[in-house]
Structure formats: structure tokens, C-alpha cells
Amino acid sequence: MTPAPSAPLLELRGVGKDHGSVIALDGIDATVRAGEVTCVLGDNGAGKSTLIKVLAGVHPADRGTVLLDGAPVAFGSPRDALDAGIATVYQDLAMIPLMSIWRNFFLGAEPTRGWGPFRRFDAARAKETTRRELAAMGIDIRDPDQPVGTLSGGERQSVAIARAVHFGARVLILDEPTSALGVKQAGVVLRYVAQARDRGVGVVLITHNPHHAHPVGDRFLVLNRGRSLGEFAKPDISREELTRLMAGGAELEALAHELERPGG
Amino acid sequence: MAVFTFFAVQSEVFRSPRGIANWLDPASTLGIMAVAVALLMIGGHFDLSAGVMTGTTALTVGIVATELGQNVWVAIGAALVLALAIGFANGWLVTRTRLPSFIITLGTFLMLQGLNLGLTKLFTGTVTVGGIDDAPGYAAAEWVFASRVQVLGAEVRVAVLWWLLFTALASWVLLRTRFGNWVFATGGDEVAARNVGVPARRTTIALFMTTAAAAWFVGTTLAVRLTSVQANTGIGQELIYIVAAVIGGCLLTGGFGSAVGAALGALIFGMTLLGIPYLRWDADWFYFFLGAMLLLAVLANRLVRRYAEAARR
Numbered sequence: 001m002t003p004a005p006s007a008p009l010l011e012l013r014g015v016g017k018d019h020g021s022v023i024a025l026d027g028i029d030a031t032v033r034a035g036e037v038t039c040v041l042g043d044n045g046a047g048k049s050t051l052i053k054v055l056a057g058v059h060p061a062d063r064g065t066v067l068l069d070g071a072p073v074a075f076g077s078p079r080d081a082l083d084a085g086i087a088t089v090y091q092d093l094a095m096i097p098l099m100s101i102w103r104n105f106f107l108g109a110e111p112t113r114g115w116g117p118f119r120r121f122d123a124a125r126a127k128e129t130t131r132r133e134l135a136a137m138g139i140d141i142r143d144p145d146q147p148v149g150t151l152s153g154g155e156r157q158s159v160a161i162a163r164a165v166h167f168g169a170r171v172l173i174l175d176e177p178t179s180a181l182g183v184k185q186a187g188v189v190l191r192y193v194a195q196a197r198d199r200g201v202g203v204v205l206i207t208h209n210p211h212h213a214h215p216v217g218d219r220f221l222v223l224n225r226g227r228s229l230g231e232f233a234k235p236d237i238s239r240e241e242l243t244r245l246m247a248g249g250a251e252l253e254a255l256a257h258e259l260e261r262p263g264g
Numbered sequence: 265m266a267v268f269t270f271f272a273v274q275s276e277v278f279r280s281p282r283g284i285a286n287w288l289d290p291a292s293t294l295g296i297m298a299v300a301v302a303l304l305m306i307g308g309h310f311d312l313s314a315g316v317m318t319g320t321t322a323l324t325v326g327i328v329a330t331e332l333g334q335n336v337w338v339a340i341g342a343a344l345v346l347a348l349a350i351g352f353a354n355g356w357l358v359t360r361t362r363l364p365s366f367i368i369t370l371g372t373f374l375m376l377q378g379l380n381l382g383l384t385k386l387f388t389g390t391v392t393v394g395g396i397d398d399a400p401g402y403a404a405a406e407w408v409f410a411s412r413v414q415v416l417g418a419e420v421r422v423a424v425l426w427w428l429l430f431t432a433l434a435s436w437v438l439l440r441t442r443f444g445n446w447v448f449a450t451g452g453d454e455v456a457a458r459n460v461g462v463p464a465r466r467t468t469i470a471l472f473m474t475t476a477a478a479a480w481f482v483g484t485t486l487a488v489r490l491t492s493v494q495a496n497t498g499i500g501q502e503l504i505y506i507v508a509a510v511i512g513g514c515l516l517t518g519g520f521g522s523a524v525g526a527a528l529g530a531l532i533f534g535m536t537l538l539g540i541p542y543l544r545w546d547a548d549w550f551y552f553f554l555g556a557m558l559l560l561a562v563l564a565n566r567l568v569r570r571y572a573e574a575a576r577r
Contacts, residue, residue, distance in 0.1 A: 079461050090459055096452035098519045099445075107449050108461035110442040120440045 007070030008033045009202040010055070010086070010171050016063035017050050024050040025226045028064070031219065032171055032202040037193065039213035040206045041246050042223035048206050051223070052175050055204065056088040057081030087169035089160040089177065097149030101141060102130040104148050105163050129166070137162040137195055154185030158192045165196050172196055173204045178212045190216050210246055214239040222246055271539035278535075278542045281418035288420060291534025292427040293482050295527050297501070298508035299427075299434045300478035302526030305509050306438070307471045308451035308518030309358060309365035313350070313372035314475050315501030320376050321347050321483030322493040323384055326393030329402075336401040336488070344480050350376070351476025355469030377499060384495040394492035402488070410489035423485050427527065430478070434523035447471065451518030507554065508533050511561040520565075532557060 010032040017025040025047045032038045042048050053059045054066070057075030065072045068084055075081040078088070095104045102123075111122045111129075130144045139158050148156060157177045164172050174193065178186035193216055197203050207213050213220065220237060222229040222245050229245055237245075272279040278287070297314060304311055321343040328339035354372055358365045384391055396402065412419045438444035449457035450464045458464045479498075487493050510516065511532060512525030533554065540550050 078459060082461055088459070090456070096449050096456055096519065098452050098515075099448050103445055103448065107445060107457065110445055112442060120436075121442055121445060123440065 007067075009069065010204075011067040011070075012064065013067065014064035015051075015054060015061045015066065017054055017059060018062050019050075023226055025054070026063070028221075028223075028228050030221045030228075030231055032204055033218075034170065034202050035197055035200050036218040037197050037203040037205055037216050039217035039220045040204060040223065041208065041210060041213055041220060041242065043208060043246065045225070046223040047226040048208075048223060049175070050226070052088060052173055052206060055081070055086060055171075055173055057086070082167075085168060085170035086173065087164035087167065087171070088173040088175065089157065089164055090175050095148040095156050095160060098147055100145050101148055101151070101159060102127045102144040105130040105133070105144075105159065105166075109167060133162050133166045134159065137165070137192055139192070152185065153181050154188045157181075157189045161189075161192045161196055165199060165201060169201060171202045171204065173206070175206050176208070177205070178207060178209060186212060208246070210239060210242040214242055271535055271542065278539055281416060283538075283542070285415075285418040285420045285424075287534045287538040288424045288531075289534070290537050291531045292421065292423040293485060294501075294504060294508060294533055295427040295530030296423070296430050296482055297475075297478050297505045298512070298526040298530040299431050299523045300475045301505040302509040302512060302514050302521050302523055303434055303438065303447060304471045304475050305506070305514040305516070306451045306518060306521045307447045307468060308454065309468065309471065310369060310506065311354065311472060311475045312366065312369040312502045313354065313376055314369075314479050314505055315498040315503075316373050316376045316380065317347060317350060317476060317479035317498065318483040318486065318501065319380050319493070319495070319497035319499065320350070321480040322487040322497055323380055323393055323483075323495065325484055325487040326396050326493045327384070327387050329399035330393060330395050331387045334399070336396065336399045336405045338401075339399070340405065340484050343484060344477070347476040347480035347483075348473050351473035352469060354476070355472030358472070359465040359468050373502065377496075380497075381495045391495040392492055393495075396487055396493075397491040405484075405488050409485045421489075426481070426485075427530075430481075431523055431527040438523055443467070443470070448519060451520075453519070504533065507558050510565070511557050513561070513565060515565055516562075529561075 008031045012028050012030040015025065015028045016023065028051065030038060030040070040048055040051060050059070054061045057078045057080050060074055060076070067073070068086075073084065075084070081088070096107070099107070103126075106126045111125050112119045113122045114120050127144050131141070134141050137158065139155070139162060141155075141159075148159070151159065161172065161174070177189050177193070181189065190212060193203055193205060197216075205213060205217065217234060219231060219233050220242060221231045222242070232242075277283040297318070301311065301314055324343040324346055325336070325339045328334050328342050329336050350372065354365070354369055357363075357368045361368070381391065384393060387393070397406075409422070411422045413422055413425065414420075438447060446457070446462045446464070446467045449462050450467045454464050483498070486497065508529035509521065509526040510529070512522065512527065512529030514521030514526065536550060536553050536557075540553070541547060
């Protein structure tokens, strides 16, 4: 099937998800296009992680439809989503610290050679490819044999992004890639997000930091308590509006009022 | 190396080819198990039932061959099926319930211990199964599992060769196959491994079945070599396997270790076990020595882990 030229890579229509009797997510509409960054913003408990899990195939959606290239899909497992080209990079679970960079890079998709019982992990090719792919993303790794645990947080995120891009991810979901990082490291990671975007990947960037989202994002989906506060294109919203919306606007004003000194 | 030098300098017999063959023997049966247990530990789990399972398989070989009057090879086959079933049950329970494997296999351990004794008494009326060498097919089984081969002028038990073969095989699987990569990943961080598409559950079950298969091999070797089996065979060995694997560099928390290391751990165990009597020391010192080795190994392992995690912050 060839996608209609106007169909977005990934589209959500009225997606909802319940955890028991709790409505975790309801009526979410969103679009992800190739070569664009869609940011999902929200405070803690806004439903960001539930949304990731629906997109990554961890949980199926209870309501609404997920469209891939304009056709409805239902992922039964993370493997299904991965096979469809949707790769997820989790915040702190992306890598195995005690394993080397090249082993991590190909984990779950190891290149092999030989046949039958002699089929083996092609280590030479894996090391070479790892070095090349990281260089292509502008990541300077001293030695692919060093354990991932010796890398900094930003470097690890970058390796995970490079890995997803290498394995033909068309949609890349990044779960809070910058939250545990300092300003400088976060900047490095955002640069790799932009790299991935420029290579034609549709990026979903999940974050609670509008200062990280605004410069790199093309459209913004703001969540609050499992509901969408709207999807905005970049020209329609400023960083300040985004911040205000995210913090729950009216709520924040009420809070400010409440905290004011009495008789002040 | 240091252990070898220590005993070799002190004792003439220890460094003679005959002496070497002697201490290689306990190292070999222990080593086959230690290598399998090391794979399991790298995969992040323990198997406390591994020791008693060597007894279960040995008894199965004995009972099927003598009491049920079958060919020895039929008995060995039945024991293998049983071992793989127990290994599968261990792995399945651990992956299903997500309880620590320590507890699950402790349960299996106690159950098997009871079954070994109960069923042996039921079949034979005593606590031993004997006369395996009278069953048909014994000669061929003896050749495979319990013969002796000439290596450099010394008679070495064939188990030593099997041990070397299994160590090489395990090492190759661990370092050069997809499955090996999955073992490291599952033990290192199971959730992360699952997220990138590693079949962590299947890997874990396969590891438990590997350990069970190793227990079958060692159990069969014991049954065929001794031709009679005590109902309490193998009890207490499970901790020795873990000790050997840890001395060989396996982390208790999983995700790190090697098959060669575990084989060396078993070698050190064998040298110490026979080296102490060669020096005419009291055998009681053996456990002291083993404990000291274990502590040293754990301290060394901690350094490795520190190194790997140091630069994270």
C-alpha cells in the first residue's frame, strides 16, 4: 500500500486509555509528520507516559484509532511497533550499563553470519557499523568496546537515538530525553533530535520543559490530566503561552492568589 | 595460578601428571555445573535446585535401568527429559511470577530432595540404587560418560574433556551469538532488554533448562561411574557451584561474568580440595580456604562494577 501524499506518518484520533476505573487518557488527537518534531508537553500525571505506551505498543488503546500512513493499526507488543518503524527511547532504560557500546547498539537486532548451529553474532561488522553510525550523527565515541555505564547521560541518549535511526525508525519517540540532564548536556541531545529530524524521521518529543520543546518543535500537544488542551503549530503559539498553558494557566493564577500575603 | 604454584611447590604428588589428573577430576564435574550456573547468573538468576538435580537425574538413571529393567540409554534419555522439564518449570515459574529465583528454586530444591528420598525408598526399599552396571547398554554409556583417556602420560577421566568442551561451547555462545548477547542484557537490565525487543522470558527459561541439562550430564556421569547412587547425592553442591562462578568473576546481581572464569573457579576448587590433603593438612582447612577465596573474589568484582558505573554521574 502506498500512503496518500497528504497522510501524516502517524495520527491519533480520539485515543483514550483506562487503567481500571481511572481514565488515564481521553480524546487525544495528534499528528506526526516525517521531518517534523511533535512535542508532547504536560505536568506529572498528565498522561504522557500512558500516551508513549500506547504509541510504543506496550498497551493497546481502549478508545479511538491510531493511524500509520493513513491506515488504522493496533500494536500487540513493542516488537510490532518496532517492526512498523516506531522506535521508543526511554529516559533511563535505554541501555545496559555493563555492556559495551556496540553490544548495546545491536541489542535485540544482532547481525549474524554463518548458518544453522554455526550462526553467530558478527562482532566485527557490529563494531564497525556502530562507529560509523555514531560518527554520522556527529557523536564522538572514543572506543565502542567501553561499557555504556562509563558514558555520560547525554552521550547515552545520543547513542540510543543513533541506534533508533540506524534501525530505520520512521517515528522516534523520546521519553523525557533531557529531564535528567544539565543545560549543556540537554543542548547536545536536542541537537541530535534535530539531526534525526533532518534525516526525515518523525520525532515525538515528550517533555515537561517548554524551554527545551519550543526551539526544536514544529507542533505541540499539551496534556492535562489525561485530556488534550489542544494541538498547536509553532507559528500559533509562543514559548510564554506554551509555558502558561502547560502549568495549567488558571490554576497557576489561583495558586498565586492563594499564596499572596494577606492584607498585602 | 597462584593457587597452583602454592600447592605445586609444597607437594611432589600435586604437580605429577597423576596428581594433576586427580585434582582435575572433582574440578571437572563441578566445572560443568559451574559453567552452566555462571550462564544463569549472568542472566540474573540463581538455581538452588541445581545440586539436588544431579541427584535426581542420577537416581532416575539408576531406577529406570535397574528397577524398571530398561536399557541404560533409555534411562539416560528419561533422565534428560525429566531434567529439562524441571528446568522449564523453574524458568516458567520465575518468569511468570516475577518472584526471586532464589525462592522459587529453593522450593524446587526442597521438593526434589523429598522426592529423591521418597521415591528411592519406594522403588528399592533402601536409600541407594545399585547395580547399574548390570543393565544392558552399560558398556557404551561407560565409554561416553566414565571412561579414562591417556593425555600426556596420565590417565584422565573423560569428564575432564567434556568439561573443556562445554566451557569452550558456553564461552562461544556467550560472546559470539545473539543468544549470548541476550543473556548479558537480560541479566543487566531486564526491562531495558525487553524494551529493545530481546525475548527476555525465553532467554531466562532457556538458561534454566541449560542448567538442568548440565545437572543431567553430571548426574548421569555420577550414576554410570559409581554404578550406585545415594538418595542424598548432590545436596549442598548448589552453593559450591555458585561459589565457583563467583570466584570466576560472576556478579551476584547478574549482567557480568564469563564461562572461562567459572571453569577456573572450579579448577581452583579442585586444586584446593585435593591440595590440602596432599600437604597433610587437616581437611577442615578446606572450607576456610574456600571462604577466603570467595570473599576476595567478591571484593574484586565490586571494583569491576564500580569502574563500569563510576562515570555515570
